[in-house]
Amino acid sequence: MARELLFSRAENEALRQEMERDPTVILMGEDVAGGAGRADQGFIDAWGGPMGATKGLIQRFGPERVIDTPICEMGFIGAAVGAAVTGLRPVAELMFVNFVGVCLDPIMNEGAFLRYMLGGQVSVPLVIKTAIGATGRAPERGGGSAAQHSGSMYSIFAHVPGLKCVAPSDPYTAKGLLIAAIRDDDPVVYCSHRQLAGTKGEVPEAPYTVPIGKARTLRPGRDVTLVGIARMTGVCLEAADRLAGKGVEAEVVDLLSLSPLDEETLVESVRRTGHLVVVDEDTPRCSVARDVAAVIADRAVDHLDGPVKTVTAPHAPVPYSGVLEAAYVPTPEAVVAAALATLRD
Amino acid sequence: MARELLFSRAENEALRQEMERDPTVILMGEDVAGGAGRADQGFIDAWGGPMGATKGLIQRFGPERVIDTPICEMGFIGAAVGAAVTGLRPVAELMFVNFVGVCLDPIMNEGAFLRYMLGGQVSVPLVIKTAIGATGRAPERGGGSAAQHSGSMYSIFAHVPGLKCVAPSDPYTAKGLLIAAIRDDDPVVYCSHRQLAGTKGEVPEAPYTVPIGKARTLRPGRDVTLVGIARMTGVCLEAADRLAGKGVEAEVVDLLSLSPLDEETLVESVRRTGHLVVVDEDTPRCSVARDVAAVIADRAVDHLDGPVKTVTAPHAPVPYSGVLEAAYVPTPEAVVAAALATLRD
Amino acid sequence: MPDAAPEATAGPDLLGDAELLRRLYRQMVLIRRFEERVHALRQSGALQGSAHLYVGQESVAVGVCARLRWNDYVASTHRGHGHAIAKGVDVARMMAELFGRETGTNHGKGGSMHIADAAVGMLGATGVVGAGVPMALGAALSARTRGTDQVAVAFFGDGAMGQGLVYECLNMSRIWKLPLVFVCENNGYAESTPVEYALGTKHLAGRAEAFGVPAATVDGQDVFAVYGEMGRAVARARGGGGPSFLECQTYRYYGHFIGDDPRRYRTAEEEAYYRARDCIERFERAVVGRGALAEAELRAIDEEVGRTIEAAVRFAEESRPPAPSALTTDVYAR
């Protein structure tokens, strides 16, 4: 039987294998190892990064390549850009995507624009690894992590030319996209959904890449195309099951690459199904969901047999209360309802 | 005859009138007055802000209300948020919109989210006034301001719940929207296109507001809806003239409010014309242009008689070279071509 | 390391103010019992949600806020329960907030990391390290512009001293001479990262001084020391003398968040050292030992606090969650 791994262990394996393969790959971030400077007291690797995804790497690669940083995202991501243009391939950990608020400048104005501004003189092989998404905790017993620790916000990265952005949906794509991101010569934001960290799936042991820029069709269907991002892909699959019970054959496309966008796969699918629902945990305005919808409204309008629907979070910050948080995130029911609405006539 | 004012003087008048009306309005930013701390040497108001839009205000309102700041956007915009929740109505000047890279956090995680996170306890009556857009300098004799000083990027603001975002297209809307932004109890990003600063137009002397959340139809037409943002509204008007020469009646909608979006005006127009072109100087992915297109693809799909077109900058940073910059920004010709493409059958 | 814990530093003037002593004690105990109850609720699974406990640091919040008026401002951190309680936020509404209930301080929308109560000047905790500091600075600027004599306090940790934002604020506070007190709670760690690694030193006050902001370092486990130094800082601020910086050396007893095991990065000896200096015990020894308050008075306070906390839990448990419609209210004022 094929080997199963946790999502966060798949990420860990990707990092370990790439760091073995390529001595220029380094890792930087807050508590990516932990207990820093206390090795002599037996404290090493005390933390191991968010979700433990970087656990064990410092023992293997040492503190010169697994670098605990002070809390200064603007500074250390700026430094990662500088390192990337001078021969390293840094992976910088941004603990939660909301913290892009304190480091958009090095990601955008330098990381993403540098190659263009310099007329192609340099590449910026940098990975920003970050956590996205709501917590999904038990509704009645408190809440989640609230507005500053639960955002998705990848539309900001997709908006920025020069950046790439990927969002895996299972352990297999986690490992493959993270390796692809590290090998890529451009800056890539790798978005890891916190609720996927504890999910399991088949993961080949040997290194492999999942290509950046390609969506993946997980389930064929001829009535409606459901497009999912990260954890929303699972929501789409569940919605597809339910739709099947109503006699509707839904095709499920796992977007994976938010930038560049795989327009061909999307257009081709909607040309066949004539109906589209894009499901996105991010807020709606200027979202990836609406971006996909607009591409279809341009390129496949003649094949559309109903309104293009997006199912997203509301235009609101993420609430703390578990009850509200549960209502915030798109559900299979909402996707089913949207799918039926596109098929309404 | 009605009074004409320069765009930047209209902004100046809006600031002056609101500061007169309401003693809690203050102004903060780098060189909003200039020559700070040298009043005794006769140096006061040496600079007067970008485009001189804040010139003269310090003489009238003093350095306690017209505050030159050190270069620390994250700090002083964060401070503006703190001031806004404790009884002031700050207008913070962000010299160029690209510098959102160094201050997204106070704008988004605090400014925009605070009211929600706090369960409605506070309001954040804050204006961020910023310059957008390419320079439009003479193509063959050098260039413009390049990638870090010429962006539009308002899609980032439109994406963020809790923020509002407006973009005037002429001196009249500049004054009216700036006053509306100052009086608004929510944080508003006011985007001032640098190429509009020197344009003239009729501006009533008495204070007035242009409502946030409303688009404005500048020219009626029944064949195709052209939606413009900021300087692109003028481009749409020019395109409409040219289309008229080809027998096509274009309706021109000036978006004005990027968030909230006036969906009704847009939907209503496209239901009549059946064709839509959205013109946006920002880069295309997750842009306001595609956002508008997606809304139409959801809400007016049955009335669409052709593909929904967006005319935007390419997915590239803004180039320096005047030749390239001229090719970067949408032109009337490109809008005409897009309009004809939506009408193609 | 196990040298004898020093006595708390109450002078005769303070020891004579029984009212103040009772207030300081009650608030420290209230914070501790609140936190311990939250910890227990989390361990039992009755409560979920991100939370960072303040236990061990109570004397900082209490010593600082005891110098403030109700309408002075406080901006807090992810570890904000202590600041909120010391500033006078109602613990029942705080507990309800942790339970995500409609009756919570933030109506369930903010949770532990954002507890605020504008009515008592608690501007809110913030989950972005350092982000509360400019908020307090803005409040100080606002007070000055509006012509009040309100003072603002920014609480932040040693970890926040890695963020450039804090230095931007030191600079602005100084050139504008704002009524602002920077309170740096140096508990030695940012998550698992020791301060001497992250900042190359254990002593942070010198950095503030380099920006021209008068700075002092105090034993943060001694509520009298904090109260004393904060008195000078507040007097300076209210008198137009500008900002101050207070480095409070302290310790958190629990992990970074509930669930984190601090033994992965801290020695048992170090913990023992700080626990031997426990702010509540030292207070009690100083005050009872020197006859300023009777032990029975303290026990009576303990009991009252116990009842208050239990009532808070009941209030929270019995409160309703927010209505579904709350999901999209409060995004905008209008």
Add this chain to the structure above:
Amino acid sequence: MPDAAPEATAGPDLLGDAELLRRLYRQMVLIRRFEERVHALRQSGALQGSAHLYVGQESVAVGVCARLRWNDYVASTHRGHGHAIAKGVDVARMMAELFGRETGTNHGKGGSMHIADAAVGMLGATGVVGAGVPMALGAALSARTRGTDQVAVAFFGDGAMGQGLVYECLNMSRIWKLPLVFVCENNGYAESTPVEYALGTKHLAGRAEAFGVPAATVDGQDVFAVYGEMGRAVARARGGGGPSFLECQTYRYYGHFIGDDPRRYRTAEEEAYYRARDCIERFERAVVGRGALAEAELRAIDEEVGRTIEAAVRFAEESRPPAPSALTTDVYAR
């Protein structure tokens, strides 16, 4: 104020190195003539585009870069022409860049504010104040990780010392002991804002010291003083001794950008004071006066530089603008 300008500080060792003296002189003059030519082109309308002139500060760039190897790294600012020329970037390609031509250093895509030449370690100017500093820090980290003995230099202005980012970098550079030299060009102004207003002081070195970074203040209009202090800093960096901070007190003769009139915020007396200390004139007095170089040698250099600049302008003018297709190339590597 009009006290006598002090002599430049060349010691006998330097005065004996004619080769070095010629190089220092040529680079200072090359920067000045380049800039003056750009100014004239802008005034005549032949050239457009954002540009910030470096005239007056030449001795800083030249004194700093004279201590660097070709593969050491420099990160620059919006006022970057001087840094680029001193690091060895070809002035013809620079001029072509200002003209937005295909043959420019950045193929016309970057312009004045982003001039870079990776082949000589010029990582590029950056238009976001302060943003070059972490870039240099990253280059220093990269050098160390790759096991080379390369050194990195971050140039930045007094205004950048308002940005917290600079302090984040001071902190990281120190805890990681990186081969990095911070070069703060304190020209007294950020746009029209005087440094003593924005930072509450004219003396910036103390802030670096508070972060544990050895700091020195030098007369930035004395190329020998800069060269001397930079020698110590580079030796420390290359020898594994970690970062240094160099505050160079200097002055820009023109406005903030071309078109800005500095008399709106600076006195004529102040300008006269600094012009009396002009770095090129002081150099010439020291070197010719003490017989280290003959005046004729300097005039010959002047002439060669004049020809070089004219050739650069011709090269730029005769070059083609980028092909339209260049609009969307170089966005991604692949």
